[in-house]
Amino acid sequence: MSSRTKIxxxxxxxxxxxxxxxxxxxxxxxxxMFMFLPKNKEARTNEEKYMxxxxxxxxxxNNTALEVEVTVDEAHxxxxxxxxxxxxxxxxxxxxxPAIEDIAEQVYDHQxxxxxxxxxxxxxxxxxxxxxIEEALKKAETTK
Numbered sequence: 001m002s003s004r005t006k007i008x009x010x011x012x013x014x015x016x017x018x019x020x021x022x023x024x025x026x027x028x029x030x031x032x033m034f035m036f037l038p039k040n041k042e043a044r045t046n047e048e049k050y051m052x053x054x055x056x057x058x059x060x061x062n063n064t065a066l067e068v069e070v071t072v073d074e075a076h077x078x079x080x081x082x083x084x085x086x087x088x089x090x091x092x093x094x095x096x097x098p099a100i101e102d103i104a105e106q107v108y109d110h111q112x113x114x115x116x117x118x119x120x121x122x123x124x125x126x127x128x129x130x131x132x133i134e135e136a137l138k139k140a141e142t143t144k
Contacts, residue, residue: 048074050140056083057135059128061096064089068100068132072140077111080104080133095122100129107133 050072059066066089071079082100090097099122106116113134118126 048142050074050077050137051142053140055136055139057132057139059132061089061093064092066096068129068136070133070136070140072137077107077137080107093125095119096125096129099125102126103129103133113137 052073054069054071056067056069059068066085067083069079069081069083070077080100080103082097085097099119102119103116103126107113110116113130116126116130
């Protein structure tokens with residue numbers, strides 16, 4: 001019985017290419033992990049800051065109760081409106097509807113009540129509306 005010796009010839013060029021492609025594959029995997037995995041637990045919980053639903057708070061103007069209705073999902077403020085604004089109140093306070101529309105647009109853009117610009121025509125009405133929205137959002141916040 002004779003044993004046959006097998007000789008394997010490796011070219012240095014092939015070894016270098018294999019090492020480079022393996023290093024690039026590992027780098028790609030690490031990069032994808034950093035891109036798609038959340039940074040920490042706080043990043044996951046920041047996405048869920050509201051309990052989805054419709055929340056209301058009351059604003060009283062001239063013995064008339066107006067309800068500010070705020071609709072939220074887990075992470076966004078979706079809608080802000082008066083739920084029972086009738087014609088008599090709109091006639092008595094003509095600037096209240098444009099004020100809530102302006103505030104709602106700013107809140108949709110920022111998704112927060114920070115840095116809201118008040119209208120020069122009705123700063124006090126705007127402040128009352130923002131306080132009502134803030135009260136409704138406190139009801140909507142999840143406890144952690």
